[in-house]
Amino acid sequence: MILVIGGRSKIGSVLIGELAGRGERVRALARPTETAGPLVAGVEAVIGDLGDSGSLSDAMAGVSKVFLLCGPSPDEVRFNRNAIEAAAGADVELLVRSSILGADTSSPAAFVSDHGVSDQYLRDAGVPFAIVRPNMFMQNIPENTIPSLDDSGTFYTNTGDARISMVDTRDVAAVAAVLLTEPGHTGDELDVTGPEALSYDDVAGKLAVSLERDVTHVAVPDDAVREALSSYGMGEWMVDGLVSLFADYRRSGIGGYAAQVTDAVGRLTGREPRTLDALLAETQPAAAR
Ligand SMILES: NC(=O)c1ccc[n+]([C@@H]2O[C@H](COP(=O)([O-])OP(=O)(O)OC[C@H]3O[C@@H](n4cnc5c(N)ncnc54)[C@H](OP(=O)(O)O)[C@@H]3O)[C@@H](O)[C@H]2O)c1
Incomplete structure (x- = not known):
C-alpha cells in the first residue's frame, strides 16, 4: 500500500493514476474539511x-x-x-518527497530554502528516501501567464x-511513480526538468504562435510584481515567496541553475519530457489548429 500525501495537487493527482495503472494499492490523504470519498x-x-501528527501516523498504518x-x-x-517523523515511526520502506530544483537551506527565496530544510531533515531522519526536485511547472503558463x-x-x-527549464507536472509524476514502484532508487535525488530552457521572452514567442496574437513579455523590477500580486488580493507571504523565487531565477541568469536541463524524465520513464509547445497545443487546441 502506498500513501499519497498531496493527492489533489498537479503532481499528486497524476501520480495516483500512474500508481493505480501499475497495479499498486493506493491510499490518499484527504483533509478533514473535505468531503470524504475517494x-x-x-x-x-x-x-x-x-498539521496533525496523530492523523499522519494513523494514515500510515499498513503502508509500505x-x-x-x-x-x-x-x-x-x-x-x-x-x-517524515510519522514515516519513521511507521517503519516505511521508502518515502519519496517532492521538493524544488535548487533546494538549498541558504537560498534567499523562501520556497527554495524551506525545501532545502525539509530535504535535509529527510536525509537525517533515517527513513529510506528518494527526492524529486522539479523545476518551475510548465502548467503555470496556461494557468497563470495566459x-x-x-x-x-x-x-x-x-x-x-x-x-528556466520548466517541466510538465505529469512528467514529474511519472518519475515519482518509477521511484515508488521500481527497485534500486533508494537514496536517489533527481533534478527533474523539461527538455529546454526558456526565457519569458521565449515563452511570449510561443504564446504568440499558439494564441495567434501579439504577445510581449516585459521585464520589470521586483516591486512592480509585488504591487501587482498584492493588488489581486494575494497574501503577503505568498507574494514574497513568488517575487523572491522569480528574483532567484533572475540572479541565476541565462545559463544559471534554473536553466539546467537534466535527463531524469527520459532516463527513468523511457520517453522524452513534454515540451511547452505540446502543452499549449493541448490547452489552447483551437489556436493550435
Ligand atoms: N508551482 C511551481 O512551479 C513549483 C515548481 C517546483 C516545485 N513546486 C513545489 O511543488 C509543491 C506543490 O505545489 P503546488 O502549487 O502544485 O501545490 P498545490 O496544487 O497547492 O497542492 C498542494 C497539496 O498539498 C496539500 N496540502 C497542503 N496543506 C496540507 C495540509 N495541512 N494537510 C494535508 N495536505 C495539505 C493540498 O491538499 P488540499 O487539496 O487539501 O489543499 C494539495 O494536495 C510545493 O511544494 C511547491 O513548492 C512548485
Whole structure:
C-alpha cells in the first residue's frame, strides 16, 4: 500500500493514476474539511492533516511507501517534518518527497530554502528516501501567464532574461511513480526538468504562435510584481515567496541553475519530457489548429 500525501495537487493527482495503472494499492490523504470519498475511483481516502501528527501516523498504518508533497505554506517545514517523523515511526520502506530544483537551506527565496530544510531533515531522519526536485511547472503558463495577458497581449515578470527549464507536472509524476514502484532508487535525488530552457521572452514567442496574437513579455523590477500580486488580493507571504523565487531565477541568469536541463524524465520513464509547445497545443487546441 502506498500513501499519497498531496493527492489533489498537479503532481499528486497524476501520480495516483500512474500508481493505480501499475497495479499498486493506493491510499490518499484527504483533509478533514473535505468531503470524504475517494479522490480517484478505486483509491482509498483517509482523513488527515499535515498539521496533525496523530492523523499522519494513523494514515500510515499498513503502508509500505509514502509520497509526500505539501503545497506552499508558512508551515511547510513543520508539515514535512510531521510526515517524515510519522514515516519513521511507521517503519516505511521508502518515502519519496517532492521538493524544488535548487533546494538549498541558504537560498534567499523562501520556497527554495524551506525545501532545502525539509530535504535535509529527510536525509537525517533515517527513513529510506528518494527526492524529486522539479523545476518551475510548465502548467503555470496556461494557468497563470495566459490569464494575466492584458488587452495588448503584454505580461510582466521580474525574471529578467533568466532561462528556466520548466517541466510538465505529469512528467514529474511519472518519475515519482518509477521511484515508488521500481527497485534500486533508494537514496536517489533527481533534478527533474523539461527538455529546454526558456526565457519569458521565449515563452511570449510561443504564446504568440499558439494564441495567434501579439504577445510581449516585459521585464520589470521586483516591486512592480509585488504591487501587482498584492493588488489581486494575494497574501503577503505568498507574494514574497513568488517575487523572491522569480528574483532567484533572475540572479541565476541565462545559463544559471534554473536553466539546467537534466535527463531524469527520459532516463527513468523511457520517453522524452513534454515540451511547452505540446502543452499549449493541448490547452489552447483551437489556436493550435
Ligand atoms: N508551482 C511551481 O512551479 C513549483 C515548481 C517546483 C516545485 N513546486 C513545489 O511543488 C509543491 C506543490 O505545489 P503546488 O502549487 O502544485 O501545490 P498545490 O496544487 O497547492 O497542492 C498542494 C497539496 O498539498 C496539500 N496540502 C497542503 N496543506 C496540507 C495540509 N495541512 N494537510 C494535508 N495536505 C495539505 C493540498 O491538499 P488540499 O487539496 O487539501 O489543499 C494539495 O494536495 C510545493 O511544494 C511547491 O513548492 C512548485
